[in-house]
Amino acid sequence: MPTALNITSVPVRVDEDKCIAHKGCTVCVDVCPLDVLAIDIVKGKATMKFDECWYCMPCEKDCPTGAVHVDIPYLLR
Template structure:
């Protein structure tokens, strides 16, 4: 399912030549509406849930919805980026939360 942008958290990556979610999307699906300065998915049906935009957003404004066929209502999966780690926060349909932390490939 395409990502959902929290309009209260999105600041349009103000000051950057290109927003982080636009820069990250391999399908060129993300855009920032110049009237509202908020991001949106241009072609939701083309999104393949790679979560690149979710991980790249500096304000944590993008949420990936888990398709109901996989997770049912209330289930969610959220990546939290660290400097050289990624933590996946998983919530199942009963609200049970688990986290998995891995080193990523952005080590410097």
């Protein structure tokens, strides 16, 4: 799986102002079947660690603060 080097181009974006990972939330990391999300310990925010996604959406739906946005490719909509 390729590592997500360019964070601006990955399919899942986390609004760091809304993310409450610093308060212990790990919901998006826990629900992702691909295990591509992780908590950035330094920032205390969720982030996309690997540039891979099934667009299955629980990360966006289950985030308690609406911080996750999955950018579904046009051809999959």
